[in-house]
Amino acid sequence: xxxxxxxxxxxxxxxxxxxxxxxxxxxxxxxxxxxxxxxxxxxxxxxxxxxxxxxxxxxxxxxxxxxxxx
Ligand code: F3S
Numbered sequence: 518x519x520x521x522x523x524x525x526x527x528x529x530x531x532x533x534x535x536x537x538x539x540x541x542x543x544x545x546x547x548x549x550x551x552x553x554x555x556x557x558x559x560x561x562x563x564x565x566x567x568x569x570x571x572x573x574x575x576x577x578x579x580x581x582x583x584x585x586x587x
Contacts, residue, residue, distance in 0.1 A: 522561040523584050524569045526553050530580035537572040537581060544569055553580070 524544060526537070537553040538545040544565055545553050553576075561569050561583070573581040 521586050522566055522569075523586060524555055524559040524561055524573075525582050525584060526555055527580045527582065528552065530578045531576075532578050532580075534577050536575045536577070540575060541565070541568040541572045545572065 526545070531552045533547075533551040533553070535547065535551065535553065538547050544556060544559070544561075546556050548554050566583075569581075569583055573583060
C-alpha cells in the first residue's frame, strides 16, 4: 500500500548519452558535464512512470534505475 516509485541515475554509470533528458525532460535534466540528472527527488506518478521506463530502456549504459519504496 502506498508504494512510491522513484527514479535515480547512477552517476558512475552515466556517460552522458542524453537520451533520458531528450525522451523525458519533465523527469531528467543534465549537469554542467552533460550527464543526466534526475529533477528533484525523482518521485514518479502514474502519469510519468511509463516515460521513466522508456528512458530507462533507452539508456545505453543502463544507468537508470526505478525503485519502489514504501
Ligand atoms: Fe546518462 Fe543514460 Fe541519460 S548515459 S545522460 S543516464 S541516457
